[in-house]
Amino acid sequence: MSFPIARRAAAQGLLGGLIAAGPAMAQGYPSRPVRLVVPFPPGGGVDAVARILAEPLGTALGQPVIIENRAGAGGAIGVDSVAKAPPDGHALSMVSPGNMTAGPVVRPTPYDPLGLGFVSMLARSPLLLVCRNSLPAQDLAAFVALLRRQPDAIRFASGGVGTGTHLAAELMNLRLGVRMVHVPYRGTAPALTDLVAGNVDIFFSDTSAWPMVQQGQLRLLAVSSAATWATSPGTPSVGSAVPDFDISNWYGLVAPPGTPAPVRDRLAAELAAILARAEVATVLGRIGFDPAPMPPDAFGAFVRAELETWRAVVQAANIRAD
Incomplete structure (x- = not known):
């Protein structure tokens, strides 16, 4: 067996093991505190939504959700740090159009937005x-x-x-x-x-x-x-x-590529329940946002469609990164 073939077989075996382990991993998830990366400085809209949801999500999961602000490159640095984390649901990142759809069609990102583990849209507001x-x-x-x-x-x-x-x-x-x-x-x-x-x-x-x-x-x-x-x-x-x-302007949550679907489904379900609370909607409304939970598959389809919209706009307007 040649080296490239052996390496591909090993990778396929690892992927198969991760898929098989998915349900078992979800049952014991989370086993330690969850790191929630906000890829922007404290005080902005993304940070505010993360802080509104972190405590109730931690309570629902039975483990603390710890916010880590990791800004830079229009939000790409923080998202990339999660994209490279182990795919076990213990590292998550807030995302927005700037680092998932509008931004990446103008400035390439070190991660593939469509390759991330989609969890849920969280909130949205109009421009x-x-x-x-x-x-x-x-x-x-x-x-x-x-x-x-x-x-x-x-x-x-x-x-x-x-x-x-x-x-x-x-x-x-x-x-x-x-x-x-x-x-x-x-x-x-x-x-x-x-x-x-x-x-x-x-x-x-x-x-x-x-x-x-x-x-x-x-x-x-x-x-x-x-x-x-x-x-x-x-x-x-x-x-x-x-x-x-x-x-619209929207904020969502992603996990590393390869994070098992049962883990992402669990997170999405807990977040949907939290966002359905009247007191959470009230607090989000104070910063101009409405709750907008969306399951992983639907969130992925939304991001894919928005990427296509902005790609067409960028091409038509001949927009170049400054």
Whole structure:
């Protein structure tokens, strides 16, 4: 037997052993504390959702869930550390569009997003299409009409090239067949500051823009998701005026490649039960998110579809990493 064949046979034998051991592993899972990697610094939305869920998940599992913030490379460093961990469910990572779907089609990641062990989507919120108060369009329909008449005159802000806030506006360009002018910033905060000052026209912001809307500093034209946003149920969706437009900011949970399905199913079931609690929904609502549990297979299919959407947008807009 040649060395490559022997190595392949050994790998197949190991994989077969892991599959066979899956149910038994799930019965004794977890056998020690679970490490939950948040691939961003403390204080952001991903970190907040992780901290809301960690304690009740630990109680349900019978082992502590310990949060480890491991930031860098747009969230790729933390996810990669879990991708390389033993596939036993004791290392998990929070994920989001930036390190799973929108980001990887612009900047390659050291891991294959579709090769990870999908556990569950956790929470989602729309992006908020906000505009400067002086924009001569009082509602979504008026804005779309203005955009069709003068696309080159509309300047859209983003939190950086290839971010979800960038690709959302490029998706609008693609669906309407127009071309707004991109003005990238280094993050959401400076983009919002310049929008309030009137230096740009619109921004697909995360929900951190909501207090500025409430204070009258910005105007909310629409939300990016087709589903009603509970925080502002009267706000229309972008999709009501733009064909085939339904996107959201979401957070989910993954495990290392090869993590047995029974382990991932157990985690998904516990998380679904936690997210169904009224008090958890209330706390998530305070940061602009709605519970969105999704079983492993459905979560994987969702990520696969979103990757295809953003790949098409990146190709159409000829977006290059900066």
